[in-house]
Amino acid sequence: xGKFFKIGERxxxxxxxxxxxxxxxxxxxxxxxxxxxxxxxTATTRQGQAKYVFLFIGDGMxxxxxxxxxxxxxxxxxxxxxxxxxxxxxxxxxxLTTTYDAGTFIxxxxxxxxxxxxxxxxxxxxxxxxxxxxxxxxTIAEYAxxxxxxxxxxxxxxxxxxxxxxxxxxxxxxxxxxxxxVQMVESGFEYFAGGGLLQPTGKNKDQRDVxxxxxxxxxxxxxxxxxxxxxRPGAGKVIAVNAKLQDSGSMPYELDRASGDxxxxxxxxxxxELLQDNPQGFFMTVxxxxxxxACHANDAGAAIHDVLAFDNAIKVAVEFAQAHPQDTxxxxxxxxxxxxxxxxxxxxxxxxxxxxxxxQKRSFIAFNDEVLTPYKKNIPRAQAKLADLLPAxxxxxxxxxxxxxxxxxxxxxxxxxxxMGDEIERAVAEDQFLLYGGYEPLTVKIxxxxxxxxGIGWTSYAHTGVPVSTFAMxxxxxLFSGYYDNTDIFKKMAxxxxxAL
Numbered sequence: 479x480g481k482f483f484k485i486g487e488r489x490x491x492x493x494x495x496x497x498x499x500x501x502x503x504x505x506x507x508x509x510x511x512x513x514x515x516x517x518x519x520t521a522t523t524r525q526g527q528a529k530y531v532f533l534f535i536g537d538g539m540x541x542x543x544x545x546x547x548x549x550x551x552x553x554x555x556x557x558x559x560x561x562x563x564x565x566x567x568x569x570x571x572x573x574l575t576t577t578y579d580a581g582t583f584i585x586x587x588x589x590x591x592x593x594x595x596x597x598x599x600x601x602x603x604x605x606x607x608x609x610x611x612x613x614x615x616x617t618i619a620e621y622a623x624x625x626x627x628x629x630x631x632x633x634x635x636x637x638x639x640x641x642x643x644x645x646x647x648x649x650x651x652x653x654x655x656x657x658x659x660v661q662m663v664e665s666g667f668e669y670f671a672g673g674g675l676l677q678p679t680g681k682n683k684d685q686r687d688v689x690x691x692x693x694x695x696x697x698x699x700x701x702x703x704x705x706x707x708x709x710r711p712g713a714g715k716v717i718a719v720n721a722k723l724q725d726s727g728s729m730p731y732e733l734d735r736a737s738g739d740x741x742x743x744x745x746x747x748x749x750x751e752l753l754q755d756n757p758q759g760f761f762m763t764v765x766x767x768x769x770x771x772a773c774h775a776n777d778a779g780a781a782i783h784d785v786l787a788f789d790n791a792i793k794v795a796v797e798f799a800q801a802h803p804q805d806t807x808x809x810x811x812x813x814x815x816x817x818x819x820x821x822x823x824x825x826x827x828x829x830x831x832x833x834x835x836x837x838q839k840r841s842f843i844a845f846n847d848e849v850l851t852p853y854k855k856n857i858p859r860a861q862a863k864l865a866d867l868l869p870a871x872x873x874x875x876x877x878x879x880x881x882x883x884x885x886x887x888x889x890x891x892x893x894x895x896x897x898m899g900d901e902i903e904r905a906v907a908e909d910q911f912l913l914y915g916g917y918e919p920l921t922v923k924i925x926x927x928x929x930x931x932x933g934i935g936w937t938s939y940a941h942t943g944v945p946v947s948t949f950a951m952x953x954x955x956x957l958f959s960g961y962y963d964n965t966d967i968f969k970k971m972a973x974x975x976x977x978a979l
């Protein structure tokens with residue numbers, strides 16, 4: 479086991495001959511057969527052990543986000559009807575994973591990561607505790623750490639956000655950011671990297687600084703590119719926060735990342751460099767968190783580019799795996815789907831025009847920060863005109879106002895007036911929420927029109943309940959084939975790592 483199998487290659491497990499196994503189980507009672515199957519699976523697992531384990535989570539990423547990115551990758555270079563495959567969709571093993579939690583068929587990230595990280599269902603908003611919020615669950619990262627493996631947690635959003643927190647924290651509410659940060663420091667995990675921290679001195683800024691606590695526990699905190707690049711094996715425990723932070727302390731969207739700035743792939747590569755010098759190996763989880771944020775805002779362009787950035791980070795792990803094929807397992811999954819994204823829109827019927835996505839140069843949040851917010855601040859509502867912003871809209875999104883239909887122009891004008899009136903209340907008026915989801919009306923209407931002209935549709939500003947795809951490559955990759963629940967990902971990883979639960 480442990481070699482990388484080609485797609486379509488037969489995988490043989492030399493433990494017990496198939497005929498012998500069938501003959502044996504045919505005469506066994508049900509309980510005995512079940513016991514024999516468990517022993518068979520255990521024997522298979524112990525033939526090889528995953529020493530280096532990567533778990534990549536595309537937050538909000540299901541097949542619509544993956545397929546849209548592959549269609550875009552084709553459309554930007556060719557008119558052919560074909561698919562340019564992402565690196566991780568070429569993995570030899572794939573499966574489908576259900577995502578419901580203990581209270582709803584549409585999970586949030588907190589309950590989803592609890593299932594993935596601990597094998598237990600809980601309620602939305604709860605991290606690694608039971609639905610009654612009484613019992614705490616141990617995570618796969620904690621099991622790995624107890625076994626002597628080093629642990630890294632990387633995310634493009636804040637390190638105290640639900641998905642990264644799901645590997646080290648136990649809190650009744652994902653909004654308990656300060657408590658999560660304290661538990662992050664107390665975990666002793668060797669590498670945290672990516673986004674920042676939301677409440678390092680507490681919600682009311684009256685708590686002891688988490689970064690001071692981190693330094694006392696031996697962590698080096700860095701937030702510059704030069705200091706990050708200077709890190710070398712033996713640096714000890716590290717908290718590396720990106721030098722440039724965007725909305726709510728996250729890394730910038732890939733669309734907005736300046737050339738030469740650190741990427742998710744850079745943080746993954748440095749994590750490998752710092753963690754691999756360990757006889758017991760390492761466990762690293764990497765989250766593409768802003769795929770979810772872009773899909774919440776129905777910004778397909780931003781989502782697609784962040785899936786590409788996510789794929790680039792996975793390629794770094796694959797390069798490492800190729801040098802350690804007998805010891806490495808890479809698992810890719812999503813925690814849920816966001817936005818109800820689909821390839822297809824009523825206005826384009828059976829056609830798609832994904833080359834138009836390439837015209838977008840800014841994410842929705844960058845347009846807000848750099849264009850719309852300054853305009854609202856400097857221009858009184860009575861003097862404001864949509865025409866003032868049309869050049870910036872075309873430059874940012876490639877949207878030519880003159881080419882739009884009369885209905886689309888009316889939609890933009892209506893949304894512009896709503897934005898200038900600061901009418902972005904969440905769910906205060908039902909029509910307002912259904913139209914714009916609590917986002918800047920003008921900006922979300924621009925992205926919606928952009929998406930529709932490309933042939934991309936959305937149903938929601940929230941999550942949906944569809945299954946996600948899981949891909950695997952490496953030691954015990956075969957465990958991840960089939961149709962199974964997100965709680966099984968924890969069990970399958972534990973089996974591949976030979977961790978006794």
